[in-house]
Amino acid sequence: MPSVNLNADPITDSEWSPHILLAFLQSQSQTALTRLYHKPSSCLSVFRLLRPLERQLIMNLLWLESTIPMSTMSAWVTQEGKKPYDDSLSTLARLHIIPKSTTKLALNATFRTSLRQAITGGGTTGSFGVPAEPDPQHPPPDIATLDAYALERWETILHYMVSSGTGQHPTKPSQEVLFLLQRSGLMTKTRGGVLQITSSGFQFLLHDPHAQLWELLLQFLHMAEERQMDLVEALSFLLMLSTMELGLAFATENLSPTQNAMLADLRNYGLIWQYDASARQFSPTRLATTLTSSSPPLPTSRNTGAGSHDQGFIVLETNYRLYAYTDNPLQIAVLNLFVTLKARFPNLVVGAITRESVKKALANGITADQIISYLTTYAHPQMRKNKPLLPVTVQDQIRLWELEKNRVKSQEGYLYTAFASQQDYEYVLDYAKKLDVVLWENPTKRCFFGSLDGHANIRGFIERRTAEKA
Amino acid sequence: MDAASHLGVVVDLSPTHWYLSSTRTQHNARPLSLKSFLSHLLVFLNSHIACKDENTLAVFGVLPGRSIMLYSSTSESSGNPLDKADANTYRPFKVLDATVMRTIAEHVENLGPSDLEIPGELVGALTKSLCHINRITTTSSAHANGQTASIDPRILILSVSPDQSLSYIPIMNSIFSAQKLRVTIDVCKVYGSESVFLQQAAHLTGGSYLHIDRADALLQYLTMSFLPPPGIRQLLSVPTQDKIDFRAACFCHKRIVDIGFVCSVCLSIFCQPVPVCSTCRTKFPIKTLQRLNAARPAVTTPTAAATPYIRSPASLPSSNAIKVGAVNGSQAAARNGLR
Structure with missing residues (x-):
């Protein structure tokens, strides 16, 4: 059974799954991407989301004026680097950064110009945000205020989600946020018109804040397309935010109408801070400025000790007991999804992972791997001395409980019966087997079960055969 | 990540x-x-x-x-x-x-x-x-x-x-x-x-x-x-050296030497045989010194390429002349310097 290995070696490290935004970018057209690459800040942010080898490849080509032959570049990777190198090239081709070619390598000209400009500075694009004139009446908030604001906004959203089924009534996020949650399938309206969290919503809660943020933002971008907003403008605004400096105020005058319209939404998610809705300047919060980095997007949780977010707070013992050093209602609510809580102290929650609690979580659509990865991510520093980090017994048992649930698998399809002769039956069965659609067969009863997608073919085959006979 | x-x-x-x-x-x-x-x-x-x-x-x-x-x-x-x-x-x-x-x-x-x-x-x-x-x-x-x-x-x-x-x-x-x-x-x-x-x-x-x-x-x-x-x-062919000069500098005159004399007790490097090691104060027998002096190459200025040249140690304590053109040589010297 695979166990989570934190100290992965560098080779597998460089093979970490690509960023969620890159998949989205790859689905965009070449013209849209080229427009996006006109902004130096967008290029820099996209560049940062790439994997190390891809970044190095771009850097190698960045300062070359002419194209270089494919063979020259491939001589530069070692034997074991061949596969990652080919993968990188195909990723970059799909992003239209290095156009696909079998003979020559060169960067997309727009991308090259913009990234050069980003690194050397200068130009007149103003893509890193125009700083606002200091306003003596409303000075920009300090970093602590911004952090508190971002955290409050973000936790309101998550807390609303997690307690939606429990009958509590926490503060409601704004209407737009609720709509977004509903559109993304994280929450759904029940018959009474009350929003209820869905199984993908439960899974969402167990992701780390960075992934959660991007999941919502991608949904936002999908919606932007439907709302007739300019997708490239929206995207480049997000990427611009990620290159801005925390604690500075920026002017809204130079933003396009689309980007001005986005301000309200981003304010609701806690990505930016504004004095009021009509203010002519805005300050990005830590949620926004860490969009393209891997540093924690949220500051330390309120009320808890320093660094509880990045340090972890969960201690799990081999006897399935779990101690969580937290008093954050959101974290407790998330734990409550798969832990039977037994006792609560001012800074500590004690509970146990039981069959019932895990079954409840599985019924909500949470998978065993998600539970395990949540426990790993938020493990207490003391736990990190253990190897493996989580007790193997507990990990295995959680997975076994999941298997228990998966004993019966359902599949849609058609049952073919009442064949006139054994010969007919075998003839059709042969055909179905060739298509690889047979799920179950019983020769004595002359029937077999085929999957849904094979039905049209089999049906046509039988019809043709009966027609031939007649 | x-x-x-x-x-x-x-x-x-x-x-x-x-x-x-x-x-x-x-x-x-x-x-x-x-x-x-x-x-x-x-x-x-x-x-x-x-x-x-x-x-x-x-x-x-x-x-x-x-x-x-x-x-x-x-x-x-x-x-x-x-x-x-x-x-x-x-x-x-x-x-x-x-x-x-x-x-x-x-x-x-x-x-x-x-x-x-x-x-x-x-x-x-x-x-x-x-x-x-x-x-x-x-x-x-x-x-x-x-x-x-x-x-x-x-x-x-x-x-x-x-x-x-x-x-x-x-x-x-x-x-x-x-x-x-x-x-x-x-x-x-x-x-x-x-x-x-x-x-x-x-x-x-x-x-x-x-x-x-x-x-x-x-x-x-x-x-x-x-x-x-x-x-x-490890995935890239970054340039590596095919030729490395491993010569060390002697502790007495700070000169880069081809052939050095190493104290057998503390591994300090000298460009000429010395009666007393300046680092660990070990005294070497006068006989060894004479023998080593006699065996020194005539040219005092170091020449670039020399064939591996290792003198067999005669008796201990003595100062063994070695070719300081090996990894051991430079490591030995540095270990010495760490004290």
């Missing part, structure tokens, strides 16, 4: 050698001035920061007789009036470039004519860089309890001045500290002849040593060879 990496850069700012580098001579067909070098360097530093938001950087300058910290991304002064935000430049780049240029200008202004003769304080800068790395690794591991402590530290030395044999022992000590801290030392020789000590530094710490042939393409050299963090270097 790919890990963030720390880069310490040691820049040789020796005025004499930069003057030589920028003048066109028969041997120097492609002159490189300090100014154009710095513009290449700043772009390289920006590229390092551009690769990852969490990447950290520290730049140290080597000046005649002293070393200074030019920039450190961990101690950033945010309230600097000179660094007014600019809509066209990514702010960290701007802060970095402005700080480096300002500090260099300040210190170069203060140089007097007497400073031209004093050799650069390379060891000081290297040591400061190692201390800096030590500080960030220990504090970050204390903070995050080992989970994000892998910052993959490395040092890049950009050198223009020749070796000073006086600094052999401190350089060797720095190399061993670097090995202990798992710091990779890369060396880029921008101008001048090959450096024996820096070759050894790169070899012993698993870094790469590069002698620039075409100074106008400096940025491309830097990007292709020194930008990739050690983590992905």
Whole structure:
């Protein structure tokens, strides 16, 4: 059974799954991407989301004026680097950064110009945000205020989600946020018109804040397309935010109408801070400025000790007991999804992972791997001395409980019966087997079960055969 | 996730050698001035920061007789009036470039004519860089309890001045500290002849040593060879040395020697047989001394290539002459220096 290995070696490290935004970018057209690459800040942010080898490849080509032959570049990777190198090239081709070619390598000209400009500075694009004139009446908030604001906004959203089924009534996020949650399938309206969290919503809660943020933002971008907003403008605004400096105020005058319209939404998610809705300047919060980095997007949780977010707070013992050093209602609510809580102290929650609690979580659509990865991510520093980090017994048992649930698998399809002769039956069965659609067969009863997608073919085959006979 | 990496850069700012580098001579067909070098360097530093938001950087300058910290991304002064935000430049780049240029200008202004003769304080800068790395690794591991402590530290030395044999022992000590801290030392020789000590530094710490042939393409050299963090270097063919000069400097006259005499007790290296070891005070029998003196090659000035030449030890304690052209030789010497 695979166990989570934190100290992965560098080779597998460089093979970490690509960023969620890159998949989205790859689905965009070449013209849209080229427009996006006109902004130096967008290029820099996209560049940062790439994997190390891809970044190095771009850097190698960045300062070359002419194209270089494919063979020259491939001589530069070692034997074991061949596969990652080919993968990188195909990723970059799909992003239209290095156009696909079998003979020559060169960067997309727009991308090259913009990234050069980003690194050397200068130009007149103003893509890193125009700083606002200091306003003596409303000075920009300090970093602590911004952090508190971002955290409050973000936790309101998550807390609303997690307690939606429990009958509590926490503060409601704004209407737009609720709509977004509903559109993304994280929450759904029940018959009474009350929003209820869905199984993908439960899974969402167990992701780390960075992934959660991007999941919502991608949904936002999908919606932007439907709302007739300019997708490239929206995207480049997000990427611009990620290159801005925390604690500075920026002017809204130079933003396009689309980007001005986005301000309200981003304010609701806690990505930016504004004095009021009509203010002519805005300050990005830590949620926004860490969009393209891997540093924690949220500051330390309120009320808890320093660094509880990045340090972890969960201690799990081999006897399935779990101690969580937290008093954050959101974290407790998330734990409550798969832990039977037994006792609560001012800074500590004690509970146990039981069959019932895990079954409840599985019924909500949470998978065993998600539970395990949540426990790993938020493990207490003391736990990190253990190897493996989580007790193997507990990990295995959680997975076994999941298997228990998966004993019966359902599949849609058609049952073919009442064949006139054994010969007919075998003839059709042969055909179905060739298509690889047979799920179950019983020769004595002359029937077999085929999957849904094979039905049209089999049906046509039988019809043709009966027609031939007649 | 790919890990963030720390880069310490040691820049040789020796005025004499930069003057030589920028003048066109028969041997120097492609002159490189300090100014154009710095513009290449700043772009390289920006590229390092551009690769990852969490990447950290520290730049140290080597000046005649002293070393200074030019920039450190961990101690950033945010309230600097000179660094007014600019809509066209990514702010960290701007802060970095402005700080480096300002500090260099300040210190170069203060140089007097007497400073031209004093050799650069390379060891000081290297040591400061190692201390800096030590500080960030220990504090970050204390903070995050080992989970994000892998910052993959490395040092890049950009050198223009020749070796000073006086600094052999401190350089060797720095190399061993670097090995202990798992710091990779890369060396880029921008101008001048090959450096024996820096070759050894790169070899012993698993870094790469590069002698620039075409100074106008400096940025491309830097990007292709020194930008990739050690983590992905196993996938790339970064330049390695095929020939390394392992010669050591003797402890008595600080001369680089081909054949040295090693104290059998403490492994100190001498260029000639001595009756008493200056490090550990061991006395050697007069007979051994005479025999060794008799066996010394007639030429006192060291010649470049010599066949492996190992004298069989006669009796102990004696001082064994060995060819100090092996890894053992240089390690032995440095181990000695560590005391």
